[in-house]
Amino acid sequence: MRNFATIPPSVWQTDLKKLRGDVDAIAVHYHLTTGPHSTMIGIYPLPMIYLAHEIWGSSEGAYQGASKGLRRVIEAGIASYDEETEIIWVHEMAATQVAPRLSPKDNKVSSVAKQLAALPICPITLSFYRHYRDLFHLKDQPILEEFERALLGATQAPSEPLRSKDKEKEQDKDLGQGKGSLSSEDKKDTYTHAQENDDQEFPYDPPKSLEDGRTFLVRVGVPAQFIEQALQRHMRGMLYPCDVESWKFEARGVV
Known part of the structure; x- marks a missing residue:
């Protein structure tokens, strides 16, 4: 608890x-x-039952009131909530409670990193990390190495070491000599994938x-179960192509 x-x-x-009138x-x-x-960073575990009890107590309709109120806050773009992990993110809270931006040597950098590291890596915490990664210099914090790897997609192949430039040149040479050569269709797919990663x-x-947002999300292939979550980010200008791809993989059952 904060003092x-x-x-x-x-x-x-x-x-x-x-939120006027509600x-x-x-x-x-x-x-x-x-x-x-x-x-102070505005992202933390908050089970709905706690939210309901601490505002409405044991009164009838407490849970319904909490759910309705939170839904309105989310629709207003003020916060995001991950129902699976029960983690809330109040979007501008870190900016008002910590600072809009920190210098690399500020002691608050490590404090923010420790609080974030205590949370599980999931879409909502990864979005927070992405947003404040440069503003708070979080990418330089060893304690957040897993978040950095998750952001860069390294967790899909954690045991695969980074290839050196020499090895890449050798592979290019082998391909040029016909060893393990790719078909024209494979090359096209690889190039497209590289372009997507660059973006x-x-x-x-x-x-x-909201209507334009939903239409766009359907067009880019966001699975139905992630539409509302994606729409919240999209309305705030915080929806990335990698988020969409991650949800597509998850919907297919790919770990």
């Missing part, structure tokens, strides 16, 4: 303005930013509306 929390008055013109959502927002489970670091442009 203190800072809530700037500007929240009434930003987050809470989006008392349940405002209560959830206040709990997310000041509750006993919250952290992984750039997010898709956010859509103008």
Whole structure:
């Protein structure tokens, strides 16, 4: 539990303005930013049963109120919630509680890294890492090596060492001599894959509306069970091609 929390008055013109008229959502927002489970980085475990009990107690409809309020907060783009791991991410909380950006030598860098490292690697924590990777210099923290590997896709082949330039040249030479040569179709697929990987670091442009966003997600092949989660990121301009590919693999049962 944090000893203190800072809530700037500007929240009434930003987050809470989006929630006007919805008392349940405002209560959830206040709990997310000041509750006993919250952290300064804004991403932490929060089972729905805790959220319901700590706001509404044992009153009838507590769980329903918590679920409704949280859904509104998510739809407003204020937070994301992973139901499988029960982890919440209040998007701008790290910026207000820590800083919009940190210098490499700031002690807060290691503090942020330790809090993130205590969480499991999943789509929501990986999105947080991707967002603050450079702003907070997290890629230089050894404790977050697994997050870096997951972001770069290295976890798909953890036992495969990086190839040296010499080995790559030898392989190119072998291919040129006909050893293990690729068909024209294979070459085309490999080139396309390389192009897609080059674009992984750039997010898709956010859509103008929820309807446009859903249409786009269906077009790029986001599996139905991930549409809502993808839409939340897409509306904030934080949806990356690698997210879509990861969900496609997961939907096919690929580990």
